[in-house]
Amino acid sequence: MEILISEARGRPGDDPIFTINSQANARRAAGERVVNASLGALLDDDGKLAVMDTVTGAFRSVPPERGAAYAPIAGDRAYLDAVIDDALGGSTLKDCAVAVATPGGTGALVNAVMNFLEPGQALYTSSYFWSPYKIIASHNLRRVATFPMFTADGKFNVEGFESGLVELLAKQGRALVILNFPCHNPTGYTLDEGEWEGVVAALGRCADKGPIALLVDLAYAHFGQQDRSLWARKLEPIASKVTILAAWTASKSFAQYGARVGALIAAVPDEAARTQVANAMSFSCRGSWSNCNHAGLLAITSLLTDADLARSTDQERDALVGLLNERVEAFNRAARAKGLRYPRYEGGFFVSVFTPDAKRTAEVAAEAGVFVVPMDGAVRIALCSVAEKDIDFLVEHVARGVEAAGGQAANAVGRVSGRAGV
Amino acid sequence: MEILISEARGRPGDDPIFTINSQANARRAAGERVVNASLGALLDDDGKLAVMDTVTGAFRSVPPERGAAYAPIAGDRAYLDAVIDDALGGSTLKDCAVAVATPGGTGALVNAVMNFLEPGQALYTSSYFWSPYKIIASHNLRRVATFPMFTADGKFNVEGFESGLVELLAKQGRALVILNFPCHNPTGYTLDEGEWEGVVAALGRCADKGPIALLVDLAYAHFGQQDRSLWARKLEPIASKVTILAAWTASKSFAQYGARVGALIAAVPDEAARTQVANAMSFSCRGSWSNCNHAGLLAITSLLTDADLARSTDQERDALVGLLNERVEAFNRAARAKGLRYPRYEGGFFVSVFTPDAKRTAEVAAEAGVFVVPMDGAVRIALCSVAEKDIDFLVEHVARGVEAAGGQAANAVGRVSGRAGV
Structure with a gap:
């Protein structure tokens, strides 16, 4: 058997x-x-x-009885506020954002796949992508669809992005788009301002063909040369039509790969929908890992909110x-x-x-x-x-x-x- | 939309x-x-x-650059060996056991549900159960089926356990049985030796009706009055017919609820099947959270393997x-x-x-x-x-x-x- x-x-x-x-x-x-x-x-x-010594110090400074206690299922409020600010500060998306703590970026991706894609549907990303996307999708009975990432002259293929998305929406009626910028893994590519504008225009044109969630995988957000809020500001005009998600992680930006401290952030302008999204994301936490490394959440919160530590x-x-x-x-x-x-x-x-x-x-x-x-x-x-x-x-x-x-x-x-x- | x-x-x-x-x-x-x-x-x-001061000390003693690095997807070998020994030491099940690190007991349960139950099928547990079982099941498109936990005189209902299991196997062709002993949440009940023997006999009789995995949820293993290896020794006679799983967690036994350090252990006598099970469990880790709190794994490993700390x-x-x-x-x-x-x-x-x-x-x-x-x-x-x-x-x-x-x-x-x- x-x-x-x-x-x-x-x-x-x-x-x-x-x-x-x-x-x-x-x-x-x-x-x-x-x-x-x-x-x-x-x-x-x-x-x-x-x-980073300051980071090590912050982990050491967490009061033992606080780190030993369960974190709330969705993560501590102060942590979520700090992470939303780190990801979306400088953009109005911040004003309608909710979040849940996740084990690193992987947990954020899993949470998004479980809530924004029906079983059997394909997430949509560039032809070069971080291979665990496929494992996350297939493990949870979803799939991966891609568009050719580059044009013949080595630029981001905005046209291919749009035509593939139109096709996918026609097929499955909804889309979860995952873009890993800046500093895309594995190619290193970062969308410039014009390319973001092209992506935003394409998403705007597709938005009436079915619900679209755009997840920006921010794994390397602190390692680009660009203003970190560029992408979020560019997305503001379509925020009422496309659900904007961000996968945030402390793994690279705090050099704490092992701590498994991350978050899924969702910008949802409508208040009732926002509550529903927050509840769904929290439910997924409970059904996947219950809650996250509490000492890690508390340490990262200090590092993001204490002015000297920051x-x-x-x-x-x-x-x-x-x-x-x-x-x-x-x-x-x-x-x-x-x-x-x-x-x-x-x-x-x-x-x-x-x-x-x-x-x-x-x-x-x-x-x-x-x-x-x-x-x-x-x-x-x-x-x-x-x-x-x-x-x-x-x-x-x-x-x-x-x-x-x-x-x-x-x-x-x-x-x-x-x-x-x- | x-x-x-x-x-x-x-x-x-x-x-x-x-x-x-x-x-x-x-x-x-x-x-x-x-x-x-x-x-x-x-x-x-x-x-x-x-x-526990010793536990706090062990967390503090993890070298920062080791805790900051990614743990292996399945967890460090030394951690897995230590956890297998803690769960199955004193039983021959230990000799054919594989394991993966998980975020607490929740992660272990999720991993088991994803590998031992087809989508749509129901896990099988007592009528009183820890409510997240249902969330874990439904979040992952599985369900929960139960048997009446107690007889009229307040004893564990071995007969009801068997008849419900026979019925479920007839319906879905395989079963994932979850028993949370000792110190069952929420009732506090612990199976005595005779009740374990009854469960083992029932499982033995059912084993030819379809593949059965029995997961023993060990959340409170260190808080019972019984010899901790009793359950595993009792299960030895059916280990070739029933896949024996254990959900292990440091949450209660090391008073580290927040650290999210756990493991799913599987005793699989056949070597080829064992490799396949280990690969499947590891794949599920990658597709769910990638890897676990490394500082936590390293600290718990020290506490389990260093004689003085233990x-x-x-x-x-x-x-x-x-x-x-x-x-x-x-x-x-x-x-x-x-x-x-x-x-x-x-x-x-x-x-x-x-x-x-x-x-x-x-x-x-x-x-x-x-x-x-x-x-x-x-x-x-x-x-x-x-x-x-x-x-x-x-x-x-x-x-x-x-x-x-x-x-x-x-x-x-x-x-x-x-x-x-x-």
């Missing part, structure tokens, strides 16, 4: 990215020079996880963003010199380099000790975990990998798609 | 138990004598959350169990003197007193400042949050509430059912 239900049989055992990471570590342990650009956590130039946190984060930006510049210099093809890259943990055969490219690079993650049409490079001094070496061997794969085809960009994990 | 999917509309806003708790706090703030027996957390006799933890926990047991004895004395009808109660956070009209009973008690939770056929009393000195007062007013409801009917026990929350 089958122990597991049909859906749960034959689940994969190994995460491909963690497998690559293990190979890299094994080669390094054997004494080789290894550049491990597989994992999405920000390491300092000595290869240690970059943490200032120190910003300074320490600025230092980390600066570290990362030096790597971004070094990469851009070296990659342009080698003629690599990759989307506009101005900051963030990842960048992706196009190649006609990603598997071959990754293999050739790995032979030289450079570990990157192959996807459909590109390899993902986690610059967040590569010291600046190693970037020339990395680019050189990625370039050799692209060449070995018959790369640099001018028309590769338009056809590419793919996804990547952590 | 409807923002939310049909399933998510009209979710309730207030948790009924938290509402009762708020009423109790408001009355106390107004200067009244209040005995608040609504919430399921262990308070000391001064009404403060009971925490000894101190056991001593501090023994003191808390002792505190609770004094309340249990005081309750039993007072309740017997008043002739209250309630199931055998030998320890644990809760006890339930039968009444023909629970709402009326709770109202009458609340008039006197005693706050308990009404269910179908009984009121739940959270002795975990009541000082010993208040127990006579509590029992007196619960007894008046039962009388006011026309209570003490000798045949009430056989007909009762119900459920309760946190």
Whole structure:
């Protein structure tokens, strides 16, 4: 007799990215020079996880009996207010926002999928996407539909976004759109002002074809070069027609990946609908994990609301963003010199380099000790975990990998798609 | 247009138990004598959350850069080994067990529901049950089926358990059975050796009618009077026919409700099936919350594996169990003197007193400042949050509430059912 239900049989055992990471570590342990650009956590130039002292201090300062007690199902009011302010401050969306605490961005995505997509329906995102989107969808009996992310000249494909959305709405009558900007994982791309305007116009035109929720995955919000409120301000004109959601997480912006502190935020202008949405999101928390790491919620609340702590946190984060930006510049210099093809890259943990055969490219690079993650049409490079001094070496061997794969085809960009994990 | 999917509309806003708790706090703030027996957390006799110094110390001692890093999706190997040992040590089930870390017991239950029950099917539990079982089931498109928990003389209804299970298996072809012992929430009941033998025999007879997974919800495992390995040893003879699961949590046993540290454990004798189950459980983690509070996992691992820390933890926990047991004895004395009808109660956070009209009973008690939770056929009393000195007062007013409801009917026990929350 089958122990597991049909859906749960034959689940994969190994995460491909963690497998690559293990190979890299094994080669390094054997004494080789290894550049491990597989994992999405920000390491300092000595290869240690970059943490922020003020954040560590805030976690240590939570009164034990408060952290030990259950958090409210939806999260403490002060936490939710602070997170809404961090995500939507500077935009009027803030005035009609509700939120629930979630275990990281993953929990926020799960909560949105359970409330804004009927079973069997597909969430809608770019052809390159963070691979757990698909796991979250399929685990909860939903699916993923995509649009080709880039035009032939490597810009965001607003037209393809709209035509795919029209098609999906015709098919399923509602849509949950997920856009992960700024600093998209895996490509590193950030929508510029004009591209956001294009997206907003497209959403506005589609809004009468069925209920649309747009979830902006803010995982890397603090690592872009843009004004952090740009996207929210751009969305204001359609807020009465499209439900605007944000997946917020402390994982990257507070370098607390392990704490599982996140939130799903929803901007809902109508008051009755807002209450209904808040209740639904809270119900989903109870039915998924009950409540979140209370010490984590309390620590992050302090860091966001205490003026001194917030200032120190910003300074320490600025230092980390600066570290990362030096790597971004070094990469851009070296990659342009080698003629690599990759989307506009101005900051963030990842960048992706196009190649006609990603598997071959990754293999050739790995032979030289450079570990990157192959996807459909590109390899993902986690610059967040590569010291600046190693970037020339990395680019050189990625370039050799692209060449070995018959790369640099001018028309590769338009056809590419793919996804990547952590 | 409807923002939310049909399933998510009209979710309730207030948790009924938290509402009762708020009423109790408001009355106390107004200067009244209040005995608040609504919430399921262990308070000391001064009404403060009971925490354990060794546990607090272990959380403080986690190296910041380890706690800040992502935990593995399934949890650290050392954590899983330690938890399996805590749950199944003393039984051969341990030798074929796999596990994944989950956010508390809730996460473990969700993970089991997603892997061992097809959508549309009902999990199977006693008529009194922890109310989130129903939320977890319905949120994930499953349902709940129950058997009458007690016989007319107030014992566990083994016969009803078996006949209901036979019926359910005939209907849906597989079963996920959830039993929350020792110290069942909400009734406080603990199966004795003979009752476990009855359950095991029933499961053995049903096992050829379809795949059965038995999940033992161990939320209160450290608060019973029984040998902690009794249940697992009793289940050994059917382990090849029934998949044995355990929902483990640090919430109560380490007084770390807020940390969300738990695990789902599965004992699967066949090696290939075991791998498949481990992969499925891990996939569910990735698709639900990605990974768990890493500092919490590391702290609990230390507390379970470091001999000195384990000894101190056991001593501090023994003191808390002792505190609770004094309340249990005081309750039993007072309740017997008043002739209250309630199931055998030998320890644990809760006890339930039968009444023909629970709402009326709770109202009458609340008039006197005693706050308990009404269910179908009984009121739940959270002795975990009541000082010993208040127990006579509590029992007196619960007894008046039962009388006011026309209570003490000798045949009430056989007909009762119900459920309760946190």
